Amino acid sequence: MSEEFKIEIVNPEKSFLVKEDVSEVVVPAFEGEMGILKDHISIISFLKPGIIKVSSKSGDENYYVEDGIVEFKNNNLSILTSSIYNLSDMDKSVQQDLLKKAEGEAGKSDINDQTKYLVDQKIEVLKTLN
Amino acid sequence: MASLDDLKKRIASVKSTQKITKAMKMVAAAKLRKAQESAEKGRPYSEKMNNVILNLSSGISDKENAPKLLAGTGQDKVHLCVVMTSDRGLCGGFNSNIIKKAKSYFSKILDENKELKIITVGSKGNDQLKRTYGNKIIENISFKESKNANYFDADKVGKIIIEKFEAGDFDICTIFYNKFKNVITQIPQAQQIIPLNDEGNENSSDESYEFEPDEDEILSNLLPKNISTQIFKAMLENSASEQGSRMSAMDNATRNAGEMVDKLTIEYNRSRQAAITKELIEIISGAESL
Numbered sequence A: 001m002s003e004e005f006k007i008e009i010v011n012p013e014k015s016f017l018v019k020e021d022v023s024e025v026v027v028p029a030f031e032g033e034m035g036i037l038k039d040h041i042s043i044i045s046f047l048k049p050g051i052i053k054v055s056s057k058s059g060d061e062n063y064y065v066e067d068g069i070v071e072f073k074n075n076n077l078s079i080l081t082s083s084i085y086n087l088s089d090m091d092k093s094v095q096q097d098l099l100k101k102a103e104g105e106a107g108k109s110d111i112n113d114q115t116k117y118l119v120d121q122k123i124e125v126l127k128t129l130n
Numbered sequence B: 001m002a003s004l005d006d007l008k009k010r011i012a013s014v015k016s017t018q019k020i021t022k023a024m025k026m027v028a029a030a031k032l033r034k035a036q037e038s039a040e041k042g043r044p045y046s047e048k049m050n051n052v053i054l055n056l057s058s059g060i061s062d063k064e065n066a067p068k069l070l071a072g073t074g075q076d077k078v079h080l081c082v083v084m085t086s087d088r089g090l091c092g093g094f095n096s097n098i099i100k101k102a103k104s105y106f107s108k109i110l111d112e113n114k115e116l117k118i119i120t121v122g123s124k125g126n127d128q129l130k131r132t133y134g135n136k137i138i139e140n141i142s143f144k145e146s147k148n149a150n151y152f153d154a155d156k157v158g159k160i161i162i163e164k165f166e167a168g169d170f171d172i173c174t175i176f177y178n179k180f181k182n183v184i185t186q187i188p189q190a191q192q193i194i195p196l197n198d199e200g201n202e203n204s205s206d207e208s209y210e211f212e213p214d215e216d217e218i219l220s221n222l223l224p225k226n227i228s229t230q231i232f233k234a235m236l237e238n239s240a241s242e243q244g245s246r247m248s249a250m251d252n253a254t255r256n257a258g259e260m261v262d263k264l265t266i267e268y269n270r271s272r273q274a275a276i277t278k279e280l281i282e283i284i285s286g287a288e289s290l
Helices: A092-107 A113-129 B004-059 B094-111 B123-136 B151-166 B215-288
Strands: A005-010 A015-029 A032-036 A043-047 A050-056 A059-065 A068-073 A076-080 A084-086 B078-084 B115-121 B137-141 B172-180 B186-194 B210-212
Touching: A005 B004, A015 A076, A043 B004, A043 B215, A050 A113, A068 B004, A068 B215, A076 B004, A092 A113, B004 B215, B078 B094, B078 B123, B078 B151, B078 B215, B094 B115, B094 B123, B094 B172, B094 B186, B094 B215, B115 B123, B115 B151, B123 B137, B137 B151, B151 B186, B151 B215, B172 B215, B186 B215
Parallel strands: A005 A076, A043 B210, B078 B115, B078 B172, B115 B137
Antiparallel strands: A005 A015, A015 A032, A015 A043, A015 A050, A043 A068, A050 A059, A059 A084, A068 A076, B172 B186
């Protein structure tokens, strides 16, 4: 029996990635990293800034996301996100820009704890990329 | 009757107008293809988003404590209408169709003695509405600088709406835009986004989900995003409709100009011939009298 399921990543502009043969996906869910295999229970969760790792026959792919929603149902994994980058063709300069923006946001005094937490996460992840 | 010279000038000017409308049609056709493509590409996102929310909201047990963006404030006194139009003219009935739809909705609300607030997106709508409803317009947003509809602009509009909702400025929010059906047909739409209208809820499944974090938190995070998404969808549909509408309007204009040139040319030739005949008669009768 095949151990593969379908993944679909969409952003507002277009369908970013559709794959039928993924064996495992690791997503940075709100309450910690979450690995999803075939026949996982139906779940809805949020993403925090981090790396999505998609494993399939053709190898592993890594994507950087800043936010989003994951829905898993009937072996269909949908990820809705407004900002996603493929790590393999992501420029250093893009990373630097994002990092700078995040650091600028973190420096503001009027943000609440939750946004602060998210921004800190963002900075942490971006730093490990470099 | 106009003189030969006048007719000649007229023909030349109609011809140059025809050239312009023809060029505008070509440009609109090229832009239409792109806009249509992005409208179609953007659909999965808003559909998925809608599905997730429908699944979530069907899972909520006590409707009383549901987030206000979903359930509404329980009143319908103050209506906010977001009228989305284009920034440029010369696109046929595109803007007037939205405005007509919006105006009939406005007068219905005012007849029921409810309060009306208007946000216009795009300068053409503002121009048309400020004469009659000038004091009701609370904000005018325009994205003249952005070349294409993009999510950040939509997010901006969404944030303004949510801010006003949280400040208790209105109870019900409706957006007006043109839905793109095909090049000749665009349907003006009124879509209620706050509180969320759960029409077509039948396809939501009864399947239970696991939530992480809990339902309420997910919903309260998701609903504002959904507002922006719906606005973005409306913007994409609108820009495709605008180009489609402009294309058919300019096609008509080009055809009309062609007909006019034909008519004027016939008139020109006729009067030219009449002048020649007149001259000949003069010469012949002059020769005869000798």
